[in-house]
Amino acid sequence: MTAPLTPPPPPHEQSSHSAWPPAPGGSGHVVGAPDHVAHGTKDQDGPGMKTEVREAAVITVAVALGGALLGVLWCWLAPRVPLVGDVVDDTWVVYLKDTEGEQSIGVDGTFTLLALAFGFVSAVVVFVLRRRGGVPVVVALGVGGLLGSLLAWRVGVWLGPAQDVLAQAKGVGKGVTFSAPLRLEAKGALLAWSLAGLLVHLGLTALFGPRDPEPVGYGPAGYERP
Template structure:
């Protein structure tokens, strides 16, 4: 039998015409393959790209150190707050009334209300400025512990330090005058904070400002170390981008 009389080989089916595709471990599976809901399942390098590692949490030592340091710094800032209040708050005119003691030399004194009003306004501005400054400068340490430290710091500054510093200025001179004053003598007494509410305003303002900024932030988790406002976690925790490969060309019959 010569070459011209050999039987022709059977025709091979065209790719995709009734024959199952060859398995490909490096690309996405065909829709509907493997059960499920007809969704493509990523395998190979593409699945690796989507496997985002769990972000590491901030060490407790750093968290406590930042929280304590922040609270102490805010408490110390109560000193200039008290000095500013003492400079703005008006003095109280008093008179030595003899057996009646030292009384206010004004039938309708407004200095008491003015002292508390000035402290309230300054405390509100103090709480807002401190909370905004800590939010911007300590962006790597945002979270509940930072909120707690700022609230405690502003509470100590507004309730303890600022009133004590402001009322301390000029108090010794006033006490000396009260001991040696004659009946009918007048004096300008230093201002005092007469209510509890104004001393709590800095803490309330800081808590409200921090809560609003945390609610408006679009970071997925404020406790990620290195979180950047508006960009989620730090770039070292972001998954690598998926490289798109063009589909392999098929032979044209």
């Protein structure tokens, strides 16, 4: 008798969990990589947008209110433009005492220099208090500086000599020198505060602002089995 033939053992079935990496474009991802890296997202740092907008509003108001101090200093430091009143044909006329004087230029220059100084100081203070920076902070500095300049202009004019020069001439008498009201002839000076604040703040942010962390690379440590 011959021994019954037994069927050969079945070939070893390949495990459903292959050790080979998936084909390119597959659904596998790097083992050990955080989920937010694998899915192409990352956590957001810093305060939310509502908080940034709220802080920007506070910065705008605080910077704008500083314009009152700028107006006081402008009224105090700006040179006076001398005027003289006279009577011609029974009519009061007012004219410059020194037609070649540069006091009018000095008034505009004083405002511009003070505005540049206020822009520098406000930018430094905002950077120290809000080092992270951001678009809302930059916008707040620009808008606050412009509003502060407008406020300073009006405060300086209000605190300065009276606007009615004829009444002043009649009050002091014929041929007596008196000061002209403050006037800002160069309206471009109203932008000095904003421009100085923006440039100084951007420079401080570029030099001393926080740096973004370096991205962490993940090598081909393996692939998750399907």
